[in-house]
Amino acid sequence: MRVIQITDCHLHADPQARCRTGVAFPQLELVVARAAQLHPDMVIVSGDISQDHSIESYALAEQALSTLGCPWHWLAGNHDLPNLMASIRPLPGEIAVKHWRLLLADTHWSGQARGRLGEAELAALSAKLAEDAERPVLLFLHHPPLDVGSAWMDELGLVDRAALSEMLCGHLQVRGIVCGHIHQAFFGELGTCHGAIPVYGTPSTSDQFLPGSNIFAVDDVSQPGFRVIDLSDDSFVSWVERVDLSA
DSSP, X not given: OEEEEEOXXXXXXXXXXXXXXXXXXXXXXXXXXXXXXXXXXXXXXXXOOBSSOOHHHHHHHHHHHTTSSSOEEEOOOTTOOHHHHHHHSOOOSEEEETTEEEEEOOOOOTTOSSBOOHHHHHHHHHHHHHHOSSSOEEEEESSOSSOOSOHHHHTTSBTTHHHHHHHHTTOTTEEEEEEOSSOSOEEEEEEETTEEEEEEEOOOSSOOBOTTOSSOXXXXXXXXXXXXXXXXXXXXXXXXXXXXXXX
């Protein structure tokens, strides 16, 4: 079972509007085309679909993503308007895929660049996990639940990460956490009372952020990309694919 994560498209109503280092919509189209070549069974788009909060930007995203040839789902990032997204396509909280459950948690915090689950979302997530302690789970978030080593970005992560870690102590079936927001490839571990849960970050389809920078900095060398996750019965392997914009 192959799941691909695409993230941080930052589209405008104008398909030719520039991001910092290129043009966001054509870059998304190239990323989608390359992802489709790897024959995913499912695609998850983990937030910041829009940059300008326009209905047209979400329509452009749907136009590009609908060429994947497989089911796809999205969740909201800090730049998004969840109600506007939902008017085009639902925001599911859970997707069942063979032996696995994919849980899509909402970290959108209105008016904030930081993320927050909040008590209600944490309780709902805990209840979902309690429904089935056997099937393995991948948890998708927009905001990273730990520091990524960039001071400016670490201030914009998930503010209630400690509460998430505490909640996950009771749910051993969570095998990994996959996030967006950071515009870079990343691997870390979220500590819980029963051990560490791997956390994966993924390049943007638009601009890349410079890893390890204490101040905001764009990585103008790295190419856009996406994450591939191949699920087996009880484990998975994952890697990042980059898309050469000059090809």
